[in-house]
Amino acid sequence: MAMTTSLADLSVLLVEPSHMQANLVKRMLEHQGVIEVKVVDCAAAALAALTENAAVGRVVISSLYLPDMAGTDLVAAMRGDPDLETIPFILVSSETRPQVLEPVRQSGACSIVAKPFNEQQLSRALYAAADYLNPPEDMDIAEVESLRVLLVDDSVASRNHLRRLLEELGIERITEAVDGKQAVNLLQETMVDLVITDYNMPEMDGRELTEYIRTQSWQNNVPILMVTSEQNMGRLAAVERAGVSAICDKPFEAGSIRKLISESLTR
Template sequence: MAMITSLADLSVVLVEPSSTQAHLVQRMLENQGVRTVTIVDTAQAALAALRAASGHTVVISSLYLPDQAGTDLVTAMRAEPALETVPFILVSSETRPQVLEPVRQSGACSIVAKPFTEQQLSRALYAAADYLSPPEDIDTAEVENLRVLVVDDSLASRRHLRRLLEELGITRIQEAVDGKEAVTLLEQAMVDLVITDYNMPEMDGRELIEYIRTQSWQAEVPILMVTSEQNMGRLAAVERAGVSAICDKPFEAGSIRRLISDALTR
């Protein structure tokens, strides 16, 4: 697939039941240079449009749709191999963490809060474009032998991170569904980087970091936490435990690449 050079290279499937809101967003997209915008009003129509689409496609969706929620739409996308890597941007006034958590865990590119400006929408689009465009300035020879352990109870999040790592040239990737499984893997094999979520069953991210720093024979390994956790007290405890860097979910692809680079060069 051709490299993205501008937002004009993107095709957007806009999922919005309100015709007024849809036309408002469409004008914003056109002002940003997006030439192809397909407007649908239901999740099922969005899936049909995506299956027929080609090129660099991005979904911009409201949370509440007539047939199902936007969270269900992104879950359905991630369940289809052909749609699994399509960037998803949620536009919503919803703020409750329990409602937004499925979107954060799905590997969504951005959550844009209503009301929003054209500049905020533009940033979300550029994040999607960055996700679709493999980096050109990465020295594959430097990273192809890196061993990375990804720890997250969300399969969608692990797949999202794996794709970004593989685009960097990293192919030696192990996965664990929680801290307890990660400990077992760390006892068996050496790794060069650990990327972990915070909220997980059995052993959470903080407990995993504390274990690595105080009990593991790999106590110096760089640890990057990618999390939707918003509690500052919990995040402060993670920093005290010895995390190398923390990145919010949803995250921009460029940000995660920079954090990985920084963590590995410390």
């Protein structure tokens, strides 16, 4: 992945059907130092522009409701295309219903920026995208390469996004499980240094998996990082009591995941 060092290096594709809203966001981007901004008004035009020009530092900022498809369908199409799947995606929307936003959270989106928003909120989303595009340089390469990670998530898109981040860190020894039950079977025969798991999964969820690891697994001291879109504080508190090492929200900032993984190496 090519390096991008500042917001000025970003090439933003803004997908916004409202001319007024597009101008507003474009001005905000320019105030943040973004030089290259291309505006399109529908998903088809966005996919065509992305296919035609694989610009360094490309980032997509999209509205949720587009004339030809939803922003959730746009990010799904990007994640299903090997040439576009690594491009950071930022959703801008006034939508708050979890069932509508969940596909975006699971897709590996960098950020969801709620309307109305200010430049500071947009800036944070942009820096999260820039951080995703920048491989870290401060981790011990030999130590990272030896790290064995078990990745547990029922969402293929989410697993792929996390796998890309791990591989950018230099981690190659990654085992995947589609739910807690499969993870339990793998843990019985495979030694790991870190478990990264979702919360809401069929068969056995993240809390049940954490409880199993802490009370029944021979690897009961392994660090467990939960990456989840769960918003229920009672459920998250139950996960913490079960013994999870850290919780990170979806969508998450790449830097947060890298920091938590780095901390797990020093324990």
